[in-house]
Amino acid sequence: GAGVSQSPSNKVTEKGKDVELRCDPISGHTALYWYRQSLGQGLEFLIYFQGNSAPDKSGLPSDRFSAERTGGSVSTLTIQRTQQEDSAVYLCASSLGSGAFFGQGTRLTVV
Amino acid sequence: DQQVKQNSPSLSVQEGRISILNCDYTNSMFDYFLWYKKYPAEGPTFLISISSIKDKNEDGRFTVFLNKSAKHLSLHIVPSQPGDSAVYFCAADTDKLIFGTGTRLQVFP
Numbered sequence: 001g002a003g004v005s006q007s008p009s010n011k012v013t014e015k016g017k018d019v020e021l022r023c024d025p026i027s028g029h030t031a032l033y034w035y036r037q038s039l040g041q042g043l044e045f046l047i048y049f050q051g052n053s054a055p056d057k058s059g060l061p062s063d064r065f066s067a068e069r070t071g072g073s074v075s076t077l078t079i080q081r082t083q084q085e086d087s088a089v090y091l092c093a094s095s096l097g098s099g100a101f102f103g104q105g106t107r108l109t110v111v
Numbered sequence: 112d113q114q115v116k117q118n119s120p121s122l123s124v125q126e127g128r129i130s131i132l133n134c135d136y137t138n139s140m141f142d143y144f145l146w147y148k149k150y151p152a153e154g155p156t157f158l159i160s161i162s163s164i165k166d167k168n169e170d171g172r173f174t175v176f177l178n179k180s181a182k183h184l185s186l187h188i189v190p191s192q193p194g195d196s197a198v199y200f201c202a203a204d205t206d207k208l209i210f211g212t213g214t215r216l217q218v219f220p
Contacts, residue, residue, distance in 0.1 A: 004154070033207055042117075042212035043155070043200060056207060091154055098204055099145050102154030 002026070004103035006092050012109045013082055021077040021106045025094030032075050033100060034067060038088040046090075049075060082110045114138055115203050117211035124218050130188040132214050134201035139182060143204040146175060146186050148197045149213070155200060159186070191218045 005024040013019050025032050034046040045059040049069045060066070064082075069075040079086055087110045093100035116135045124130045134144075142163035147155035161168040161175045161184065168175050174187045188195055198215045202208040 035210075043208075043210040045207055045209065048207045050206075093154075093208070098143055099157055099160060100208055101157065102147075104152075104154045107152075 004092055004094050004101055006090075006103035006106050008106060009104065010107045010109075012111060015084060015110055016081055018078065018080045019082055019108065021079075021090050021092075021108070023075045023077070023092030023094075023103060025073060025075070025092070026096075026101055027073075029094035029096045029101075030072065031095040031100070032069055033093045033095070034075070034077050035091045035093065036088040037091065037105075038085075043091065046077070079108075082108075084110045086110050112137075113212070114141075115201060115209050115211040117199075117201060117214050119214050120212070121215040121217070124191045124216065126193055126218055126220050127190045130186075130191045130195065130216055130218065132186040132188075132199050132201075132216065134184045134186075134211050136182050136184075136203055138203070139179075141203040141205065144175070144177065144184050145202045145204060145208070146173075147200045147202060147210075148195075149200065150197050158199075160204075188216075191216075193218050193220060 007022045032049040035043045047067050048056040051072045064080045067077045089105040091105045093102045145160040146158040149155040159173050177184045196218050198213045200210050200213045202210045
């Protein structure tokens with residue numbers, strides 16, 4: 001597709017379950033970013049990929065969070081043993097240089 | 112430690128008037144800045160950018176000003192329209208985008 005695609009658009013999960021969020025970046029974009037926005041908060045950086053490697057994981061809130069990117073394209077953000085404070089909109093963006101283009105986000109609700 | 116700050120969480124402006132959104136940063140090495148607009152339930156969309164070699168960049172109703180000595184940038188929207196009502200984020204572009212906390216702009220008739 002022409003833009004960044006994220007799936008699912010909405011996810012409701014029970015506390016303690018694992019979830020996987022997917023991001024399809026714009027074709028050819030080498031950089032991929034994950035951010036999250038909690039209710040009433042700004043955009044919180046989680047992790048950044050350049051190709052398949054992640055030079056900056058500094059934003060991952062805990063070791064329950066992990067992400068991978070395969071083939072320099074699709075990325076998956078995994079949250080293990082979800083907690084209620086993980087509820088947020090998770091945004092993926094991709095870039096080929098300056099600036100970035102965002103997907104529509106995945107709204108995660110942990111109940 | 113917030114490296115990019117938007118100190119006004121909200122702004123209300125009458126249609127047709129100018130909206131001025133402000134952003135401050137702490138790192139003088141930052142040299143490229145962007146503004147994004149975000150509607151509810153959508154991802155942020157790129158609006159306008161500025162490089163530190165310039166102090167102004169204009170695109171239609173949107174103008175971004177950069178004051179490097181003050182480490183301050185601002186987004187001017189004139190004339191403001193109701194469709195401009197959204198949350199506006201400024202960002203510094205390093206190896207990743209570092210965002211401010213956003214300013215919710217409401218343009219009323």
